[in-house]
Amino acid sequence: MKIIYHCYGGAHSSVTAAAVHLGWLPTDRLPEKEELKQIPYFDRPVAKDHGHIRFMGRDEFGNDIYIASRRNESRVFENMLRGLMEIYRLPEQEFAIIDVMPYVNWKMVLGGFTSRRMGLTWPGRSIIIKGVRYSYWQIVSLVQRVKVMTASGNRRIKM
Amino acid sequence: MKVFFLCRTGRHTSLLAAALYLGLLKKKPGSNEDMHSNDIFGLHGFDANYCRDDGRPFFVGADRDDTEVYTIGVRNVGPIMAKAANDFISLVGTKKGEWCVIDTSPVTSRWTSAGLCLKKMRLYSLARFFFYLGARRELPFLLKLVEENRKMSFHSKSA
Numbered sequence: 067m068k069i070i071y072h073c074y075g076g077a078h079s080s081v082t083a084a085a086v087h088l089g090w091l092p093t094d095r096l097p098e099k100e101e102l103k104q105i106p107y108f109d110r111p112v113a114k115d116h117g118h119i120r121f122m123g124r125d126e127f128g129n130d131i132y133i134a135s136r137r138n139e140s141r142v143f144e145n146m147l148r149g150l151m152e153i154y155r156l157p158e159q160e161f162a163i164i165d166v167m168p169y170v171n172w173k174m175v176l177g178g179f180t181s182r183r184m185g186l187t188w189p190g191r192s193i194i195i196k197g198v199r200y201s202y203w204q205i206v207s208l209v210q211r212v213k214v215m216t217a218s219g220n221r222r223i224k225m
Numbered sequence: 226m227k228v229f230f231l232c233r234t235g236r237h238t239s240l241l242a243a244a245l246y247l248g249l250l251k252k253k254p255g256s257n258e259d260m261h262s263n264d265i266f267g268l269h270g271f272d273a274n275y276c277r278d279d280g281r282p283f284f285v286g287a288d289r290d291d292t293e294v295y296t297i298g299v300r301n302v303g304p305i306m307a308k309a310a311n312d313f314i315s316l317v318g319t320k321k322g323e324w325c326v327i328d329t330s331p332v333t334s335r336w337t338s339a340g341l342c343l344k345k346m347r348l349y350s351l352a353r354f355f356f357y358l359g360a361r362r363e364l365p366f367l368l369k370l371v372e373e374n375r376k377m378s379f380h381s382k383s384a
Contacts, residue, residue: 068316116305116308117302117304117305117306117307117308117309117312118308118309118312119309119312119313119316132316134309134312135305136302136305136306136309137302137305139279139280139299139300139302139305139306141279141280142279142280142298142299142300142302142306143280143306143309144280145278145279145280145281146280146281146282146297146299146306146309146310146313147309147313148281149280149281149282149297150282150310150313150314150317151317153227153282153293153295154314154317154319156317
């Protein structure tokens with residue numbers, strides 16, 4: 067199965083969710099600054115990378131985990147992928163498309179803008195990390211729901 | 226092979242490109258004959274309601290070589306959704322050269338954009354007039370774009 071976490075820029079919330087899913091981040095405590103910085107693609111993609119679907123890793127159940135960025139067009143992105151799945155006759159249970167944007171807070175937005183758009187990495191990244199830590203348990207909860215739902219065969223995930 | 230044309234709505238510029246690709250609209254390059262509005266508005270799905278279907282591929286037709294042609298409405302994130310579509314199609318194991326994603330949004334004329342604004346304002350007749358003007362402006366560019374891509378796909382097929 068392929069699980070795609072998507073958000074605005076594919077740099078923070080989706081990357082964090084994918085890292086939690088892959089067990090790279092703890093689920094019993096808040097992650098440290100350095101742990102977040104070490105995640106591949108965390109606070110790295112820039113505007114020209116938007117749109118790409120990137121492979122992050124394979125989880126313990128053999129599911130491939132991907133991240134994607136789609137600016138503010140989550141409905142367009144999801145509709146397009148579901149449409150392409152129909153065209154290529156791919157079973158719906160083979161894919162889970164998860165929107166992580168509802169868990170993005172203003173600190174992540176501000177930090178992301180400062181770091182990625184304005185290029186001020188140092189101040190932006192510290193604001194983002196505060197934001198990620200603020201929403202961390204919500205993201206962990208989302209990932210756990212995704213894991214339960216994909217494991218139990220209930221593929222229609224509506225978050 | 227499958228060809229996907231992308232534009233803002235999936236029902237204007239991309240549909241014209243798809244029609245040109247399939248030979249549903251015939252205009253010889255360099256000819257002075259104007260295309261009649263009935264030719265354009267007679268295309269199946271042209272200027273149809275699109276908001277709910279944003280992102281969902283719309284099947285336009287297939288040519289003699291079994292090339293299926295679709296349009297996708299991607300709002301104003303054409304280049305991003307083109308990357309996402311390309312990545313997703315390659316991710317599902319489709320061989321290179323068996324699909325083609327063409328973003329027609331750079332070709333969209335100001336007349337068409339103005340028509341979309343007028344349509345939003347419910348000035349439908351005026352919007353249709355603007356769409357016609359836009360289509361006339363776009364057709365030479367679309368012809369060029371379609372011919373270039375047809376050549377490229379022919380080369381990739383023969384390779």
